[in-house]
Structure formats: structure tokens, C-alpha cells
Amino acid sequence: MTIAAALNAAHHQLMDADQNILVIGEDIVGGAGLDGSELGGVFGVTAGLAQRFGKSRVIDTPISETAFVGMAVGAAMTGLKPIVEVMFCDFMGVCFDQIFNQAAKARFLSNDRVAMPLVIRTTMGAGDGSGAMHSQTLHGMLSSVPGLEVVCPSTPADAAGLLKSAVASNNPVVILEHKGLYGENADTDPDLPPVPLGKGRIVSEGGDITVVAVSAMVQVCQLAAKALAARGIGVDLIDPRTVFPLDKELILKSVEKTGRLLVVDEGPLCGGFADQVIAAIATDGYRFLRTAPQKLTPPQTPVPYGRLLEADWMVDENSVTKKIDEILYEN
């Protein structure tokens, strides 16, 4: 099952089980209102939902993120469980007030008298020539907002399972789905069991270095780990899955074993997820570290457009192995 198919199946299961779940967004039904020709979202994740559950629960909106994300906030405060899709995380710029002032703060400001069972699904990531305003990776920025929970799945099971936990949560949860991973295929339990928020996953085990990565960087690091294993270098690869709250314990346990930490991330060089992980582990796991913790990210520029430029900008398997070699052999 692919990530797109797992997400689609999870939506069907969730909406079937709970009448109060609504799906809201741009072109999530689509097809210019012509029945039978639905688009089902630009990546097909919401395909078939309108036919099955009707257009009162699967709501196409005007291109008006502030209004429909705000509407979802109000709906969540009054008893519904909206899953709202922001087509690309880059578009959060136009509705950020509703995300970081309204959704994120309502529970706190009410002293927990209102719940915020709001899920915002959005896409992230470069690699498909979409240019600087359809390719960003904003999970680190979002996770710095008190009140938000942020997840970045890398497998079909995690995508579906984290969606289920997000819907069940009384906190607003942002799910960032990587555009390049929708076709990612893996054997998956068809029941798509929930995956707890805040719990990471050990992707592969090894004793020489701890590598932390989420989303598409997990796949990149898996390839690197395989190549390094052939040379006798063991990588403990950890996918936290949830960016906030971070499963610090899992990473600390690994660093205690390996003494080395590399965070590989598609987010920014400065102030992003990589810096958050390094700060957390350097603070709480300093005694375990044999070398300075390191990060590998794209350069601190917007995502460029040209094929060669974009490929050079991105972190790939070779840059990961090179970085790990540097860490291991310089120390």
C-alpha cells in the first residue's frame, strides 16, 4: 500500500466511524463540481470521500485559507472534528494567524474548557521542480509554536496511524506529508492501527552513530545506512515521526550507545528541527557524546527551481555517507 492509499483508506475508516469528522479544503472534491469527475485532492488523498460521505462532510472551499482554517478552528471548538487540508505548507503564510494564534492557543486560553480536535494536513518537501513557494519544509517552525503538535510520517503505516491519533487528540495537530513520498510502497496492516503521537521508531540498528531523520530524509538515510553497513559501519537510524512532542528518550538511549549524533533534515540550516534535536540532546545527553553533534541540511536559501540547482540543494544519500565518514574519521 502506498502512503497516498493508506491515508485515503484511513480517511474512509475514520469518517465511517465518526459522523462528526469533516474534511475541508481546496479541491479535495474538485472536478469543477461535476459529479463523477472528482479530483480528490491534488495528490488524490481524499478521492472517493465525497461520493461516500456526501458534500456536507467533504467540503470544497474557495481559495481562502484564512477563512476555512479559521472556520475549522471554530468548528473544532464547538464539537466537530475537522480534518482541514492546506494544499502546500507554503500556503500557511496566508493563514498563519489562525494556526498560531487561534488553533494553538484556544485550549490554553480557555483553561482547557474548550477542546481543539483539529487536524491540519499539508504537504512539504522539494525535489519535484515546484519552486520556492510549493516546496518548503516548515515542521521546525511549526513545532516552535506552543500548543501545536507536529508530525512528519515516512511510511504508509505511520501516515495512516498518525492521522488516526491526530484526529483522536484534543490538541491541534499539523501533519506534514512529503510530496515525494505519496507513492512510497510498503506492506501495511490493512486495519491501519493508530500510531501514538510523541513516539519515535527505530528504523535500523547500529553501534557507530545515531542518525535522526523524519519524512523523506528517513528514506535517504536508509540508503546511506545500507551503503555504510557494507563497509562495516553501523548506523542507529531513528525516525521520531512526531516533531513535537519529540521522543527525546529514544534518541538519548541511542546516543548513550553510539556516542555520536547526526540530524539529517530537509528543514532550514538555522533554527529548524535539526537545531531543536541537537539542542535537546546536547543539553540532556552531553555526557554520552564523544563528538560534537552534527547536522546535515540544505543550505539556508529558498528552494531553487532549475533541475541541477534543486538536486544540488537537496540532501541525498551520498552527502549523508560523506558526512558520517567525516564524523567518524575526524574523531
Place this chain on the structure above:
Amino acid sequence: MKQLLDLYAKASFIRAFELHIAVASEAGHAPGLVHLCCGAELAEVAICAGLEGAKDQITGSHRSHGLALAMGVDPVAVAAEILGRKGGLSKARGGTQHLIAPENGFLASNGIVGAQVPIAAGAALTAKTLGSCAIAATFFGDGAANQGAVLETMNLAVALELPLLFVLENNGLGQSTSADYASGGANLLARAESFGLKTAAMDGHNGANALRVAAEMVEFVRASGKPAFIEARIPRLSGHYFGEKADYLAHHSADDPLEDLANQLGAEASAAVRAQAEQAAHNAVADALNMGEVAPADLARVQP
């Protein structure tokens, strides 16, 4: 006349409450600045009178003390929240600009100009989805009328056919900037009409007019399930916040709607109502002040 007397009683209570908050603020009892609603009372009470608290939900701006009271929220809990006291609605986590009482139909007020408007669309969507015959209303000023969140929600509410009543309270001033200067087209009702909204003008100085327009528009939204828009002309009788050096208000005509209504009701009847309101407001704010401030240990901390 009974309806007008009732309107006057509730409006007078809100006025007296705000003036007691001003006194408490001046004495240093409020943690931050307070934005008083003096002048808006008749319009706000008239509209809330047609709503059923808890079933219907409203959202308001930073200037919403009176709206919360008009929806029937406990005045002591409102005062305590404004003054950062233990008995506050949210135990002082929110404060004057973040009053939250959905149990009374006061879903939330907001510190961001215009942000409360899409949130009310969400309450309207819930009402529509659950088939509860409830409606939502959202109150915002002429300053917010130029915010994208407001304009977008006017469009969205029509496109999705939401039972949402927009209430533009036009007091002619966005903070200290005049609406004439800040609005590209001065006719804000025509702007709303252009979105396909049913519209009505309300004279916030005229109690009978306010009651009639409010009843008509609330009934329209409830019966049709469609959105509608009221522009209420109101004065702003106090500064943007209490204590502001508001020289600009000198250029701003400011007849007091409560005085007009008092004259209509007669000196004796209105004086009795005012005395009662004054006593009740005094008691509410005094009770709140007696509650003590919330200690830091009461704040649940979330650590990464």
C-alpha cells in the same frame, strides 16, 4: 416599553460594569490595558437578546466585555478574568481580550483584529452539520472590516451557505484612525451586499430600531440557514483603551445612546434602573477583586 426597559437595564449594567473596571484599572488592579465598550451597549444587547446562549454561539473582538455580559456570562467571572483573579473564566490565562464562555454562547473574544470572524463561521458550520437550528453571530469593528479574514469569511459564508450573522459595529474609529480615511469605499453595507449577503442598517442610538433590526435579522438567519450582515452605527465614548490620551475623540461626535433611551423611558424609571445596575456592577467587580491573583504554580507546564 417592557422590552425597551429591559434593554436599558442590561445596557446600563454593562456601562456601570465597564466604569467599575476602569476604576479598578486606574487603581492598578488590571494586569494590562482594558478596552471598554461604552457606546456599543444598545446594539450589542439588542442582538444578543435574540440569541439562545449555549445553543447559539458568538465571537467578539478585543472590546468584548459587554458582549460576554449580554450573553449572560457570570459578571464576577468576567471581572475576575479581566483583573487576573482566581475566579476568572479561564483562571487568568486569557484576560480581557480572551474571554471564553461557550457554555453561555460566548465562544471567544480575540486579540487579533478580525480573527474572531472565521471562528464564528466554524460555529455556524457546526450548527449546520448537526442540524441544531442554532446560529452563530460575530461582532467586529470598522477597523476589522478591512481585514482579509473578515472579507474572506463574508465570501465563504455565502459560498457554503452558513447560518452566520455578521455584525459590523461602526464607531468610525479603528484604534485612532478614522473609518472614512481607512476604508476604500465608505459604504460598508454595499460592500457586504456585493458578496451576496442580506444586509440591514441598525441605529445603535435608537433602542427600538436596534431591537427591531436585531429580531428581523436573527430570525432571517435562523429560518433560512443563510448568512446576513448588520451594520450598527454606534459611538465610541471612551478611548481605544482606558487611560489613553485620546485627543482625537474631540473630533468625533459622541451622543450617548443610553441618555437618549433614558429620556424616552422617563427620568424616574431610568434612574431606578441605573441605581440597580450600579449596585450590581459594583458588587461584581468588588467580588472579583476579593478573589486574589492566580499563583504561578496553578499553570500546568508542558515541557518538550
